[in-house]
Amino acid sequence: MAEVRVHKVNTAGSASEVADVTAREEPLEIRVEGRSVAVVMRTPGHDEELxxxxxxxEGxxxxPRDILEVSQCPSTNNEHGNIVDVLLGGAVVNWESLTRHVFSASSCGLCGKTSIESVFQQFPAVKGEWQVSPKQRDLLPLDRHILLVSGRVSFEIIQKALAGGIPLxxxxxxxxxxxxxxxxxAGQTLVGFLxxxxxxxxxxxxxxKTAP
Structure with missing residues (x-):
């Protein structure tokens, strides 16, 4: 778990800052004999088993004897996630087929990435002067929209919203x-438990802005 500070807001207009916790999410780059094959998002722990x-x-x-060792790689210039390298015991890898299948089978858009650096794409931060009012209706263009999510919010959702310039x-x-x-x-407003x-x-x- 990761500790955060949140502003609890209600429709009466009151707000208070309190301590809260969030589920930790980090990327894991999986390498096979030194070659990157995929990045998966996970809660850290049991990376070797994952x-x-x-x-x-992936076939x-x-x-069990096809895997000789799974080792953690030392951090380099990347501070966002972890890397594991799998040493095989004689299994023959079709690299082209493996990477192509990972890309085509991935529905999340992140698991098809083959390095952590490719996950953290660079997008300009959203502008900070726009505010959301209860009276606003027409929010065109896209940078005047908000994104409503029916479940939990992962890193990928925030990144995709930023790519579209969505500020909230x-x-x-x-x-x-x-x-x-x-x-x-990124300068985005993130709301949970709405x-x-x-x-x-x-x-x-x-x-x-709260309603008057």
Whole structure:
């Protein structure tokens, strides 16, 4: 878990800053014999088992002895995630087929990336002067929209919103720790637990106005 500070807001106009926690989310780059094959998003822990299971699901290995070792790679210039390298015990890898299948089978858009650096794409931060008012209706163009999410907010959702210039993302459930960090850095307002008459504002609360 990761500790964060949030602004709890209700429809009566009251707001208070309190401590909260979010589920930790970080990318894991999986390498096979030094070659990057995929990046998956996960809660850190049991990375060796995750990498092994990934290779089983992709058909790279069939038996336990096909994997000699799964090791953590030392951090280089990347501070956002972790890297594991899998040493195989004689299994023959069709690299072209493996990477092509990972890209085509990925529905999340991140798991098809083959390095952590490619996950953290660079987009300009959103402008900070726009504010959301209860009286606003016409929010065109896209940078005048808000994005409403029916579940939890992952890093990828925040990144896609930023790519479209969307300054505010709101969800009925909780954001991950990486989503909060990314939204804070990108200048986006991130709202969670938008239910009934209350909500938690995790980043950039200055963009919200309460009803008079």
């Amino acid at each position: 990498a092994s299971g990934f290779l089983v699901s 790279v290995v069939q038996k 993302v709101a969800a009925i459930s909780a954001p991950s720790s990486l989503a909060v960090d990314f939204a804070q850095e 239910r009934g008459e209350t909500m938690n504002v995790y980043t950039h609360p200055q963009r919200l």
